[in-house]
Amino acid sequence: MTKLLEWLLGVSLIGVAWGLFTFDLLDLQLPPQCRELAWPMPVYLLVVFGCYSLATVGYRVATFNDCENAAKELQAQIKEAKEDLKKKGLKINNDYLKQKSSSEVPLIPFKLPKLLRGGQTVKRGADLQSEGQSSENTRSGCELRNQSAV
């Protein structure tokens, strides 16, 4: 059964249950409070789901780990790789393997995200290396935004 069919089935079941309670289709003589409760249920459920979605996505965006250490490590390894490859005889452009000073644009196309409309600022690759080394607290090099992030 496809996911679409599963959903349609689920929605139908809920719809039938709602219809039964709201319109008393089985003629069970339900108390009026029951009917009053059941009647707006679909809208309530949608609203609850909407709130849950917003909260979940908001939480996940807020706790999305940033991997500054990984980026720093990568920059350092790129330098190391270029030196090693040059020794081993790799030839590309003349300036590809030359070391430039750290204040210049990094050698390889490290395209930095544009400074944004309302997001966090991102440091240039070269600047990252001159900062004090923050402790590598995760294997991946990503700082946990929430200690219990799963």
Next chain:
Amino acid sequence: MASRKGNAKTREQPDKYSVLLPTYNERENLPLIVWLLVKYFGESGYNYEIIVIDDGSPDGTLQVAEQLQKIYGADKILLRPRAEKLGLGTAYIHGVKHASGNFVIIMDADLSHHPKFIAQFIEKQKEGGYDLVSGTRYRGDGGVYGWDLRRKLISRGANFVTQVLLRPGASDLTGSFRLYKKEVLEKLVEQCVSKGYVFQMEMIVRARQLGYTVGEVPISFVDRVYGESKLGGNEIVSFLKGLLTLFATT
């Protein structure tokens, strides 16, 4: 497969890992990713090969690959180029045909995926006997570098919608840093029909359908191209179309 005691591996071939690297205009990144792969595989001691599938890059990626082959050996760097840009799914099919390993690793060649995680993928696979192990940016200490708020919002939002609709049992569906058993990759690629992000999603969804087991390893994703190639309206629309197609057909 019946379980065997003792030194079973001496009677079978040891595990070999084939890394598929589809490339297009990666002349500058290719040497770096190969260097990192050689470094980390060397340290881990696992047997490996790297298959470079270049789609006729006009920037000379293939020539760089040939130099790398001379440096590291033709047994470690295999070149299987194609004449023109033909898409990721066919690149995998093409690559797998020439893979001599029993496991295949797929990853991006632009340094957004770091080879240091491959050892973790391999350990995870051995630990659970998984048919495929997927790198996830959304769990544990996985994460991303180089994304602004907008990009993170789109990413998490899209992932949420996907989780609700498809309930796939994996946290990161659009990721493309994965380890597959070779026969599993072969089977899945011939079944998948989507393109782009949705192709990677389809691989996992179909894997679950066919009863394959999926393990996850948190990874860091260092995005260096986002600033210039933003995720635009077109891509979002085609993602949603692909998602709905998967929703209706799987």
